Amino acid sequence: MNSEDERWMRVALDVAREAQGAGEVPVGAAVVRDGVLIATGRNAPRQLHDPTAHAEISALRAAAQQLGNYRLDGCTLYVTLEPCLMCAGAMLHARLARVVFGAPDPKTGAAGSVANAFAEPRLNHQTAVEGGVLAGECAAVLQDFFGQRRLVQRSSAQPLRDDALRTPEARMAAFASPLSHWVGDLPALQGLRLHYLEMGPSTGGRAWLLLHGFEGWSWQWQGFAQALAALGQRVIVPDLIGFGFSDKPKREALHSADWHARVLRELLVRKGLDTIVLALADGAGAGEWPQRLTPHCAGVALLQLPALPADVASAPYPDEGHRAGPRALGRWSRGARQAPDGLPWFDAAIVDAASAENVARCAVEYFASVPHFDGAVPRSPA
Numbered sequence: 001m002n003s004e005d006e007r008w009m010r011v012a013l014d015v016a017r018e019a020q021g022a023g024e025v026p027v028g029a030a031v032v033r034d035g036v037l038i039a040t041g042r043n044a045p046r047q048l049h050d051p052t053a054h055a056e057i058s059a060l061r062a063a064a065q066q067l068g069n070y071r072l073d074g075c076t077l078y079v080t081l082e083p084c085l086m087c088a089g090a091m092l093h094a095r096l097a098r099v100v101f102g103a104p105d106p107k108t109g110a111a112g113s114v115a116n117a118f119a120e121p122r123l124n125h126q127t128a129v130e131g132g133v134l135a136g137e138c139a140a141v142l143q144d145f146f147g148q149r150r151l152v153q154r155s156s157a158q159p160l161r162d163d164a165l166r167t168p169e170a171r172m173a174a175f176a177s178p179l180s181h182w183v184g185d186l187p188a189l190q191g192l193r194l195h196y197l198e199m200g201p202s203t204g205g206r207a208w209l210l211l212h213g214f215e216g217w218s219w220q221w222q223g224f225a226q227a228l229a230a231l232g233q234r235v236i237v238p239d240l241i242g243f244g245f246s247d248k249p250k251r252e253a254l255h256s257a258d259w260h261a262r263v264l265r266e267l268l269v270r271k272g273l274d275t276i277v278l279a280l281a282d283g284a285g286a287g288e289w290p291q292r293l294t295p296h297c298a299g300v301a302l303l304q305l306p307a308l309p310a311d312v313a314s315a316p317y318p319d320e321g322h323r324a325g326p327r328a329l330g331r332w333s334r335g336a337r338q339a340p341d342g343l344p345w346f347d348a349a350i351v352d353a354a355s356a357e358n359v360a361r362c363a364v365e366y367f368a369s370v371p372h373f374d375g376a377v378p379r380s381p382a
């Protein structure tokens, strides 16, 4: 092991964490030649619906494009997890000079663990292989990921309150995400289970709270949330009680703006978030939330989102009994889009994936440009 190998493995680790931010098993790869980074790739089989979308394949493809040559002579590929047979085969076809991996993979590793594709003397090309570079860090990223996933499975076993409903899992299966978290022990929740998505780095970056409207749920933020996370922002996307994956009390009377806000404030404290930018979808009640989320709310983004497809919008609500939340929120959150008093704010419409990325970039730049953003001198854009 040498410091050059560690340096490039850290690049691969960063890419692995990006994969985690996108809900994929965190594996990252980097192709390097003569001390120069040629390309990176991350695991994306879920996102791309592609069983071959492993980090190494993606990095090899990008490197070959970059070099204008399908043969990557003289290149070294760094990958955080021992390559599988498919990737080992692709690496041999690419005629890589060397492969360096981090953690061993006792289940599918093809560089010594289960098989060793690099030690077959009858193959015409030989690629040198070395394992164990930053193995501890590489394994920790994976363990965190799978540990979190187990946590999700455990917390989804929380018992349901007698006066509440929970959408049958089968209806929501298509929307399941490893970025899902559940919390049931905040005092204001009184035993109800709240669902939220969490993306982006756990430290550093601005924190964002993305609130759906009464006609939507957390799913409507997918594109924008991922774009923010890719820009290094920390993003929390709750389903308010009564919506999406969260528990749904049968009585409308339980829903009040004050109570929902108290739940959210307790969630922010639990997550250690002193200040957030609050992004509000249409129908989220723009005038109400910033004050109710004092002192956490330090800025507001008023965003128009594309309407959810009808089947997605109705997925959490198999019948009218499940709709007490949308009915209640719909009564107190209609009305004009209204800029909040005394806070920096941003206003935009998102129409598709590309504009989600553009709006995210503009919003991040805008809030970065506001002087004293986290302090006492707020202002609105001219």
Ligand SMILES: [Zn+2]
Pocket: 054, 056, 083, 084, 085, 086, 087, 088
């Ligand atoms: Zn593979």
